[in-house]
Amino acid sequence: MANKITIYDIADALNISPATVSRSLNDHPSISSKTKERVVVHAKKVGYRINKFAANLSHQKSNTIGVIVPKLNSYFMSTVLSGIEKIANDHGYNLIISQSFESENKEKLNAKTLFESGVDALMVSLAFETITYDHFEAYREQSIPLLFFDRVQQFKNCPTIVIDNLQAGFDATEHLIQQGCNNILHVCGNLKRNVYLDRFEGYKKALRKYGLKYERPNLLETNLDLNDGKVFLEHLKISKKKFDGIFVSNDTMAVACMRSLLKRGVKIPEEIKIVGFNNDPISEIISPNLSTIDYPGFKMGKLAGQSIISHLKGNINIQSAETILLNHQLIIRESSLKK
Amino acid sequence: MANKITIYDIADALNISPATVSRSLNDHPSISSKTKERVVVHAKKVGYRINKFAANLSHQKSNTIGVIVPKLNSYFMSTVLSGIEKIANDHGYNLIISQSFESENKEKLNAKTLFESGVDALMVSLAFETITYDHFEAYREQSIPLLFFDRVQQFKNCPTIVIDNLQAGFDATEHLIQQGCNNILHVCGNLKRNVYLDRFEGYKKALRKYGLKYERPNLLETNLDLNDGKVFLEHLKISKKKFDGIFVSNDTMAVACMRSLLKRGVKIPEEIKIVGFNNDPISEIISPNLSTIDYPGFKMGKLAGQSIISHLKGNINIQSAETILLNHQLIIRESSLKK
DNA sequence: TATTTATTCGCAATCGGTTGCATGGATACT
DNA sequence: AGTATCCATGCAACCGATTGCGAATAAATA
Structure with a gap:
């Protein structure tokens, strides 16, 4: 059967409050290790799985990074994406990837969708066509980290990963x-x-x-x-x-x-x-x-990933390096x- | 400034209830077209953007499809992904793509993460290593559509897209x-x-x-x-x-x-x-x-996408075609x- | 023993939409 | 006019986790 276990179920079963369950599961310091243990064990036993929807709604972040690329089926781009995905995944972020197919319109649509989906950051390689950039305004207003790689456009406070073309x-x-x-x-x-x-x-x-x-x-x-x-x-x-x-x-x-x-x-x-x-x-x-x-596609992807992640984690030291220039050969x- | 407009703000401004706002925005039949008009216009004016977290939490779906592939930087795979993305996007779904790097462990992790992220469906091309399949159980229990393409494994009620290898x-x-x-x-x-x-x-x-x-x-x-x-x-x-x-x-x-x-x-x-x-x-x-x-990679991707989408939309007619065999040449x- | 200080934990509000059901008013019918 | 029917909208519960603040209990100090 569908096992829809919530923290409330666990709370009932253990005669504690859902708050305690939540804190236990998140290893909050103010919970005794005894209770934590009880909760964690029981949660595993009944096959509890967190409901990300609710969690996201609470702290307003999705652990998701959006990516817009012209098209993903090129050797170079898929290599970059592979690098991004690796870093993102290592840090617990999911990647939502979408293609603009070199169309400014599609790019705008994708940007909107990803924004509404609540991505925590956006990484973009621009379409051929793109000449206006208002579709990124929403991100900047909400100060959602925005990064451009390869096909870039300069904005302030917006890192850029390129080679010296x-x-x-x-x-x-x-x-x-x-x-x-x-x-x-x-x-x-x-x-x-x-x-x-x-x-x-x-x-x-x-x-x-x-x-x-x-x-x-x-x-x-x-x-x-x-x-x-x-x-x-x-x-x-x-x-x-x-x-x-x-x-x-x-x-x-x-x-x-x-x-x-x-x-x-x-x-x-x-x-x-x-x-x-x-x-x-x-x-x-x-x-x-x-x-x-x-x-270096894979490296570019990894750097892009790392840059965004450190922005997300609030490491300001990267701020200085707004533009990362990779070596070509x-x-x-x-x-x-x-x- | 950060413009966090909610339906409550709109409701206040227009002196109606949030319920009416919600229904208007979703084009619900029981709202007069006059009010709908008012709401839609005002929403656009103040730059309202839906909060997907809340919406997802309500109807328990994310409009997101998860994909796990061995690695995405191969010509064939990126082509398939391109096809999947196109179809998914055309139907309003986002794609979360992750790589297993041919490791069964990573595949399991990815499956778990995607499950918790609340993907509405999962599409998989299996890793070299994979020999157990319990990481897909959670999906089957919750009857979340699951589909395999290219590198597949047969499960009942689980479509499969392959060529006749x-x-x-x-x-x-x-x-x-x-x-x-x-x-x-x-x-x-x-x-x-x-x-x-x-x-x-x-x-x-x-x-x-x-x-x-x-x-x-x-x-x-x-x-x-x-x-x-x-x-x-x-x-x-x-x-x-x-x-x-x-x-x-x-x-x-x-x-x-x-x-x-x-x-x-x-x-x-x-x-x-x-x-x-x-x-x-x-x-x-x-x-x-x-x-x-x-x-035919792109075609495989598109078919995979279409198959999953029709499952999601409840078109049962596809059920019969559990295995789609593409022509090779x-x-x-x-x-x-x-x- | 009385009082201060930590520890642990629960209450209840909050995040922002969604939706079943109820309600008030307008319209239609006998 | 009286009653049935419909339409448009509001009320309020709900989705499930998070978290500030306060309370209760336990431990430490005087």
């Missing part, structure tokens, strides 16, 4: 230049998002440093999707420039480009050198191996090497 | 045989799990059909991890058999095997043919392209083709 973009581009490229195409994602904008800036900075000029046809903005290969080919066709290097803002798209090129008989790296971003497993598998930027493989 | 294993193996292999190694995962056991059975069935004999050295049980390549090579060494075909129970491991072999100068498919499982993106990227079994690529 500008520097990474610079590193990738500089590497291509050093390998002899002087007409480099940059394939980026939505420039409204910091990650892509910063990488683009890094790209331009590298060009400037080496006295190369940047022109509009050197930039291709896409969804970075595996089947954006056609868009890429199309771009090659209309911009009549002859590129000798490509810096792509993620590996998935880099692979799409490589495949398009290889299919056309273009030799990589001899004719065109390529660098991707993310260090997805495919980057190491594809032939030629793809040079890329390693981007340029991984040089065949796809970009001068032969 | 036996048939898939058979298909893969038969294909290898038809390509001329007659000494086929099977690299599998933990045989306690249905998916791997069934694929193994399918493998043996195919051997039987073609009069090939199965011997112990033809089987290698691993964690199917990308860096299990050494284990694989080790096995090749000790079992002195000369394999001409390999059926691997997932693509990640298949890729690990291929790389080990290619590094040793073994020609694929000329000397050894390989078939994997999952149709991960890497299978199409690696050279030679990996033949594999396509396994053998995808033949270079790695297994007779030249």
Whole structure:
């Protein structure tokens, strides 16, 4: 049968008050260890399980952290989530994960739902589309910890976990230049998002440093999707420039480009050198191996988790570190090497 | 300021009872549309947000579905989760996702936590290790819908979403045989799990059909991890058999095997043919392209979600379909083709 | 023994919605 | 006009745990 045991049942059975039962179960100091023992033993015997609804209602917290990501089925994102989940779980928090599918609207809906669900904190990686941020106001009003990771937006008192995308973009581009490229195409994602904008800036900075000029046809903005290969080919066709290097803002798209090129008989790296971003497993598998930027997803997730948790526990010492910058690493493989 | 508006505040402001406010907000039929209008408008004006804790406590449901998976950062699993999340979200349910990291203990803990969190349903893909199932008893006692997907265990009244792993294993193996292999190694995962056991059975069935004999050295049980390549090579060494075909129970491991072999100068498919499982993106990227079994993750997730939702909504018609069998598809690529 | 000081524990309010039942008033019917 | 019917709303209990404050008992001190 359904065993709906409440603290009242236990109280009756033991001839004590529900208050005492509650305190015993929570190991409150003002209860004698004798009574505690009795309560705990009896509770276990009858299979008592706390009713979180009631507990939550009382102290107005849910031990739950909300997460909104663009989509969870990417290598990078699922790795980050894995890291977040691990930390959250280790600290007794549950994770409610929702996807925005790159839509600002969905993101707003998710933010609202999670707010109403009473999450104790919210972690967000922004959608491509998002340009207004009022859906986070409710959180800030109630001072519910809010954190952005990867695709971020700066707010005061709101930690941010990122890598130095500008520097990474610079590193990738500089590497291509050093390998002899002087007409480099940059394939980026939505420039409204910091990650892509910063990488683009890094790209331009590298060009400037080496006295190369940047022109509009050197930039291709896409969804970075595996089947954006056609868009890429199309771009090659209309911009009549002859590129000798490509810096792509993620590996998935880099692979799409490589495949398009290889299919056309273009030799990589001899004719065109390529660098991707993310260090997805495919980057190491594809032939030629793809040079890329390693981007520590699991670590980012763990840090994000730790940051939020310490906010929740009121450790103010983290406050100072509003922005955590993770190290990236340029991984040089065949796809970009001068032969 | 923190705007903690309750229905009582609204009731006071409008000189009506909280009951009426509650009913208005829930569009209860016995409230005049005039009052409803007043309430809704005023609620929006003052920024009222329902307190789910209280609501949950009242009707004893959370609009939340729990999910336990071995780990969420695999292509297949994150795809399934994406499907589940989509359906759940479309129907107003939140998803609490947790990982067992292949540990039975962690799985039990997660099950307990989710139970106490008051999830309305639980969806599970089992850990490698799991051999006892008492952690699901609490759910069954309270008749909280429970569903298994992919890595499943049969319980009565408990839906199950799988592909026909036996048939898939058979298909893969038969294909290898038809390509001329007659000494086929099977690299599998933990045989306690249905998916791997069934694929193994399918493998043996195919051997039987073609009069090939199965011997112990033809089987290698691993964690199917990308860096299990050494284990694989080790096995090749000790079992002195000369394999001409390999059926691997997932693509990640298949890729690990291929790389080990290619590094040793073994020609694929000329000397050894390989078939994997999952149709991960890497299978199409690696050279030679990996033949594999396509396994519809997103669809599985959506079906799992739909099944649970209809249970929750009390549509009994699904009851009949306790086991949903998804179609798989053998995808033949270079790695297994007779030249 | 009387009084102070801890210890343990219970009372009762509280968290914020939900809902069965009762009530008062409006409308309909004979 | 008198009675039956309906509609809209309010009353109050309830969901189950938490917690400030006070009381009762036990232990310590004078």
